[in-house]
Amino acid sequence: MACVPADQFEAFVATCAFGGLRLGEAAALKVSDIDFMRQEIDVQRQVQRADGGQVELRPPKYGSERTVHIPRQLVETPAEHVRLFVPGDDPDRWMWPGQNGNPWHQNTVGYYWRKTREMAGVGYHLHDLRHFYASGLIAAGCDVVTVQRALGHSSASVTLNTYSHLWPDASDRTRKAAESSTSKLLRASGTKQAPDQGL
Template sequence: MAGSIAKRPNGRWRARYRDDTGRERSRHFTRKVDAAAWLDEVASALHAGTYVNPRAGRVTFRQFYDDWAPRQLWVPSTRANADLAVDSVAFGDLPMKAIRRSHIETWVKAMSAKWAPTTIKTRFVIVRSVFRAAVADRVIAADPSDGVALPRRRKVEAAMRIPTVEQVGRLLAHADSSRVSTRHGFRAYVALCAFAGLRKGEAAGIQVGDIDSSLRRLTVSRQLQRDGSTFVARLPKYGSERLVPLPDDLVEMLRQHIETFLPEEPPPDAWLFTVGDGPMYDNDIDWRWRATRTSAGLPHVRLHDLRHFYASGLIAAGCDVVTVQRALGHSSATTTLNTYSHLWPTAEDRTRAAAADLMNQALNPASRG
């Protein structure tokens, strides 16, 4: 970097340099030593590739977000969540270069009085991504959210709610109301979530052609999401397209559902669950689920708890991590372990069972074979 220091007629020292775009920039100091130190700092930043245009940080947080967000490859629901996160900050009108770690900490503290730790983390991650984008664009030199502590979340095993077999049976029994015609056919939807582990949007996106009755398996290749006043079909979450083996009873339930609620010989692209002329999705599902769990006397059970029920059943039956990962459509075995590791038998459990088996053989000669 070519820089220079010159004494001005007013007795102050002017330090000048050309930035990485070739534009000349300057700053005035009372002492020459301060001017030299500043030039050294700028030269070091230019050499390291961390130089930030002094004027760039004048853009406000909100302005930067409004320019950055439309370029992100987000689905509508992700953009909506990002907008909520940005709307919740108190520093939206501050210049990016003026935002300090204390601003982020104050925002997190305020949220902790209203929201659960998981919600706070979701919003924090979005806001942090804005700051990181600003650093990458050299709008600011450092991310002020770096190192900010978040409220402690409950352990997965403490927060996870897994319905019992009896509770799932009650939900299935109440899913199809004999009094409310709009809930007819919802039983098969609940069964797909409980016995195939499908997410809400994945179950909504099932078409007749996705069911292979002869091989007893289901192709999960799309999910339905709200898009304004209508819906849009997208790839499953995190690209979790998969084939899910189906139990015989579920295959038969789906066959009966098609025979009862869909036109005779429906085409392969016919939606399995419908409301009027379109697929059942989003609020259509939420309303039916709330009515079902209320009727069953289980108002605390969430629809996603049925996915945990399915996973816990696979693990209890001895399925390994990779098998469970593939069935659930997780992006990696690490995700599966992070979510369900507490359900797998520990080394202590296996040691105890092995010792019990040895003791049984020693005390009961007939068991030795």
């Protein structure tokens, strides 16, 4: 198997890291699944490698068909990928076309990922990109249900069981709220010290 040029794999990695897609979901994307104007990805299927080496298309895990809202920067990467590496004008052509008219699958992506990892000198698993995406949503203040829907988890409890340690606890929220009100008061009074509250 020839090593894929780095430029072709870049869009795949970006989709996993900044869209939170599972490997099979990203591999099964068609050009028509990405709405470049609305900045959305429709996750409708996944690729699975069945017994005997056959490539199968199945619904996403746990019925997790969903629309993922993506940043403008992520739109630009797959758009450029399509322009350079996905010839034709059929909107239903695969984003990452493989052999015999099939999309990439786990073995193909796994091979490319190992080569990329070796070149970068890191030990991360591809699935770690999904965790990176989830942690970014949580750090930005997204609630449990929002993160659940973005990741396509079967329930909010699955999301909590995996990522509860990343959400701020009560002491963190109290501290943040106090810092916010203190900052507003200090800006309004024009002083660096809080006023005497007579306590």
